[in-house]
Amino acid sequence: MTHLIPPAILPYILPVVYGAVIVAILPLLAGYIVLLERKIMADMQVRLGPMRVGPHGLLQPLADALKLLLKEDIVPRHADRFMFFVAPILSVTMALIAYAAMPFGPAFQVADLNVGLLFIFAVGSLGIYGIVLGGWASNSHYSLIGALRSAAQLVSYETAAALGIVSALLLAGSLSMKEIVRAQFDQGVWFIFVVPVGFFIYLVGSIAETNRAPFDLPEAESELVAGYMTEYSGFRWALYFLSEYANMVIAAGIATTLFLGGWLRPFPGNHQHLFGTPVELLDALPALLFVAVGLYCFSLTPRQPVQIQKIVMAAVGGACLVLAAVMAVVLFPPFDVARDGVHGAFWFLAKVTAYLYTFLWIRFTFPRYRFDQLMRLGWRFLIPLGLINVIVVGVSIVVQQNWEWKHPVVSAVVTTAIMFGVALWLTEEGVKPEPAAQPADGE
Amino acid sequence: MTDTRTNGGSQVETTVLGADEIILNMGPQHPSTHGVLRVKLKLDGERVVDSECIIGYLHRGVEKIAEHRSYQQFAPYVDRMDYCAAVSNGLGYCEAVEKLLGAEAPPRARVVRTILTELQRIASHLIWLGTHALDIGALTPVFYAFREREEILKIFEKYCGARLTTHAFRIGGLQYETYDGFEEEVKRFCDDFAAKVDEYETLLTENRIWVGRTKGVGILNTEDAIALGVTGPVLRASGMKWDLRKATPYAAYDQYDFEIPTRPTGDTYDRYLVRMEEMRQSRRICLQAVANIPTGPIMAKVGKVLKPPPGEVYHAIEAPKGELGYYIVSDGTTQPYRVRVRPPSFINLQAFNKMARGALVADVVAIIGTIDIVLGEVDR
Numbered sequence: 001m002t003h004l005i006p007p008a009i010l011p012y013i014l015p016v017v018y019g020a021v022i023v024a025i026l027p028l029l030a031g032y033i034v035l036l037e038r039k040i041m042a043d044m045q046v047r048l049g050p051m052r053v054g055p056h057g058l059l060q061p062l063a064d065a066l067k068l069l070l071k072e073d074i075v076p077r078h079a080d081r082f083m084f085f086v087a088p089i090l091s092v093t094m095a096l097i098a099y100a101a102m103p104f105g106p107a108f109q110v111a112d113l114n115v116g117l118l119f120i121f122a123v124g125s126l127g128i129y130g131i132v133l134g135g136w137a138s139n140s141h142y143s144l145i146g147a148l149r150s151a152a153q154l155v156s157y158e159t160a161a162a163l164g165i166v167s168a169l170l171l172a173g174s175l176s177m178k179e180i181v182r183a184q185f186d187q188g189v190w191f192i193f194v195v196p197v198g199f200f201i202y203l204v205g206s207i208a209e210t211n212r213a214p215f216d217l218p219e220a221e222s223e224l225v226a227g228y229m230t231e232y233s234g235f236r237w238a239l240y241f242l243s244e245y246a247n248m249v250i251a252a253g254i255a256t257t258l259f260l261g262g263w264l265r266p267f268p269g270n271h272q273h274l275f276g277t278p279v280e281l282l283d284a285l286p287a288l289l290f291v292a293v294g295l296y297c298f299s300l301t302p303r304q305p306v307q308i309q310k311i312v313m314a315a316v317g318g319a320c321l322v323l324a325a326v327m328a329v330v331l332f333p334p335f336d337v338a339r340d341g342v343h344g345a346f347w348f349l350a351k352v353t354a355y356l357y358t359f360l361w362i363r364f365t366f367p368r369y370r371f372d373q374l375m376r377l378g379w380r381f382l383i384p385l386g387l388i389n390v391i392v393v394g395v396s397i398v399v400q401q402n403w404e405w406k407h408p409v410v411s412a413v414v415t416t417a418i419m420f421g422v423a424l425w426l427t428e429e430g431v432k433p434e435p436a437a438q439p440a441d442g443e
Numbered sequence: 444m445t446d447t448r449t450n451g452g453s454q455v456e457t458t459v460l461g462a463d464e465i466i467l468n469m470g471p472q473h474p475s476t477h478g479v480l481r482v483k484l485k486l487d488g489e490r491v492v493d494s495e496c497i498i499g500y501l502h503r504g505v506e507k508i509a510e511h512r513s514y515q516q517f518a519p520y521v522d523r524m525d526y527c528a529a530v531s532n533g534l535g536y537c538e539a540v541e542k543l544l545g546a547e548a549p550p551r552a553r554v555v556r557t558i559l560t561e562l563q564r565i566a567s568h569l570i571w572l573g574t575h576a577l578d579i580g581a582l583t584p585v586f587y588a589f590r591e592r593e594e595i596l597k598i599f600e601k602y603c604g605a606r607l608t609t610h611a612f613r614i615g616g617l618q619y620e621t622y623d624g625f626e627e628e629v630k631r632f633c634d635d636f637a638a639k640v641d642e643y644e645t646l647l648t649e650n651r652i653w654v655g656r657t658k659g660v661g662i663l664n665t666e667d668a669i670a671l672g673v674t675g676p677v678l679r680a681s682g683m684k685w686d687l688r689k690a691t692p693y694a695a696y697d698q699y700d701f702e703i704p705t706r707p708t709g710d711t712y713d714r715y716l717v718r719m720e721e722m723r724q725s726r727r728i729c730l731q732a733v734a735n736i737p738t739g740p741i742m743a744k745v746g747k748v749l750k751p752p753p754g755e756v757y758h759a760i761e762a763p764k765g766e767l768g769y770y771i772v773s774d775g776t777t778q779p780y781r782v783r784v785r786p787p788s789f790i791n792l793q794a795f796n797k798m799a800r801g802a803l804v805a806d807v808v809a810i811i812g813t814i815d816i817v818l819g820e821v822d823r
Contacts, residue, residue, distance in 0.1 A: 041582070044583055045582070045583050045586035045587075046586055046587070046590055047586060141465060141466075141467045141468075142467075145467075145489070145804065213580060213582070214580060214652055216580075217805075223475070223804055223805050223807075223808050224804075225473060225474060363582070364582050364583050365581075365583065365646075366580070366581065366650065366652050367576065367579040367580040367581040367647075367650065367652045367653050367656055368579060368580025368581075368652070368656070368805070369580075369652055369655070369656075370655070370656055370803060370805040370806070371489055371803060371804075371805060372803065373652075373655050373656075
């Protein structure tokens with residue numbers, strides 16, 4: 001097989017396949033993240049959420065996608081037609097390009113760039129052009145204000161998020177996404193436990209960067225209707241929507257790679273065997289999990305009211321069992337060459353999901369910030385905190401290396417304690433409202 | 444905000460804008476103007492330089508309709524004004540006509556009226572809480588609030604068959620006896636409700652973002668509030684202890700023990716706290732009333748054809764949103780000569796411009812929410 005392909009093309013085949021897979025799967029994934037969001041929201045709000053389209057709403061994303069495709073495509077009369085057309089495409093393209101450097105496991109990565117993280121950040125920042133241009137091209141005040149808010153917000157919070165990331169980069173010593181994960185494997189600890197403050201800064205920054213509540217000011221529904229998306233409808237709107245969810249997954253992917261150990265399973269160095277079998281306990285977990293979910297689906301199948309829903313539910317259960325089989329098979333030879341790739345992807349996606357869950361949890365709990373409060377939080381709390389965090393972490397690394405202080409845990413505890421003190425000081429000092437923020441009423 | 448200038452004989456409206464200013468039309472189709480309110484904002488960046496409320500999109504001429512209906516026929520119309528507090532509207536109208544007739548509802552009817560009106564106050568405040576929190580971006584409280592409101596609506600439904608526009612009372616008393624288990628259901632609701640209010644408060648009261656979004660926003664001091672004729676929770680949050688239930692007791696309020704919550708500064712946070720406390724006080728009134736409902740008739744002898752003697756009457760009650768007054772002129776026929784409603788939402792909305800000037804766009808929705816308007820009542 002291999003000799004049929006010219007050697008000049010050979011290294012490009014797998015990346016192209018990976019790229020095609022990402023582009024094909026991501027819209028579906030975004031749809032199911034929406035379903036997950038609606039289900040979690042419903043759970044927190046004493047409701048059921050989507051229940052009609054498919055069992056427990058499992059086919060809702062497909063129905064929504066179909067609906068959006070068939071909707072009338074409206075362009076406002078005074079809009080800049082070309083920009084109006086280009087803006088959502090720009091937004092979604094940039095979001096998808098960023099996936100090129102994202103490692104979904106030790107094997108599944110389009111390109112392992114040595115500046116991977118910078119690349120993702122740079123491309124992600126370009127996506128803002130889609131929002132600003134779309135808001136401007138719509139020729140509507142709501143859109144314009146939304147776009148302006150978005151631009152200001154992204155500039156501020158990208159700085160903060162980047163400062164949060166730098167603390168982890170200092171520990172990893174590389175910008176390559178794969179190297180960062182390997183560094184965590186070598187040091188035997190996920191960086192979230194060494195620089196929790198950096199993780200917190202990145203968490204807040206990433207929520208703001210992806211325009212999610214409580215920082216969803218560019219599309220604040222109760223204020224700006226839909227912000228920069230107000231005039232968009234149908235499939236163009238869907239593209240914006242897709243780019244938003246793609247960006248969420250990217251933000252979660254960065255956090256997973258940098259702070260949560262990437263594709264590593266918990267305790268990657270630990271080899272505890274399960275009941276005398278050669279299988280390690282945590283390696284068996286994915287398979288057991290899928291078996292449990294599959295059986296749960298089968299148990300729900302007879303309770304579905306309609307025949308088609310029974311079929312779909314059984315199919316979902318079957319798919320889970322197939323996945324469980326895949327997870328189990330790769331543990332044993334001769335298939336164990338694929339073990340790291342398959343299990344790595346599982347753990348990576350599991351961590352991404354957990355991070356996304358935090359996003360949603362925060363969204364349904366907190367009210368929305370006001371624009372000036374958002375800026376104050378960014379510039380007067382997160383950015384100073386991030387700067388001091390970088391300094392403190394840097395000093396602790398130097399101390400460790402020069403004095404051969406072999407207790408990273410102690411240094412982590414000390415730096416974190418210092419950072420908590422700084423954070424407390426900043427909440428007292430930095431978040432004080434400016435005097436005369438509200439102009440005196442002239443009457 | 445707008446200059447009216449003469450241009451070749453015809454009047455044209457022009458708006459004078461500064462170089463950095465834009466006009467933003469919020470509404471009448473907007474997620475958070477609570478109906479069909481249109482707010483014209485003159486913005487400098489995000490700051491509101493000037494604002495103007497444009498109303499009338501829901502005008503149905505309710506007051507004019509009254510002149511062509513008999514007194515009983517008009518009673519269901521008042522439910523459609525403040526449709527979030529139909530029971531309170533009905534109470535005000537029925538008592539006004541009773542005053543005109545010189546009749547008085549029997550004690551049992553008055554106590555049942557009090558219970559239902561206080562439940563309606565809780566329901567109305569729950570809608571306010573949910574939508575106000577939703578405007579400020581908290582997505583969850585609205586569902587909790589509507590969960591409890593549903594229980595109240597079930598009580599209404601069991602009592603008179605309707606949930607929203609109830610037409611619960613009749614001129615002279617009540618048409619229906621309370622259903623079996625009415626007392627127990629109201630009591631059970633009140634018992635559960637205390638913990639529910641605490642639950643809403645855990646979501647919002649000490650939340651930093653909530654405090655940041657509401658404290659110091661839309662301040663209305665006592666003098667301005669009185670000068671503008673603002674009533675209800677908005678007035679009480681501005682430090683004025685004024686409640687018609689205490690000042691001029693009606694229905695059976697003189698029999699019950701309750702507090703009038705007030706707050707000093709008159710910002711959005713204070714109005715929030717006042718309404719939360721009012722829900723607790725309403726619960727107290729309900730519990731006291733339901734423990735001791737007198738027996739006896741539920742309808743006074745007012746006759747089938749109502750012909751009040753010529754004259755006029757003004758009767759006001761403390762509706763959930765403020766002073767709801769009915770001014771009725773009778774010419775001795777079966778139809779009123781003139782009915783004029785003093786709707787709390789309409790008067791309170793006049794304070795909007797005062798509160799919004801100098802605020803940010805995000806504050807505008809908070810201010811609209813905190814005034815607690817219902818456009819059916821503003822436009823009538």
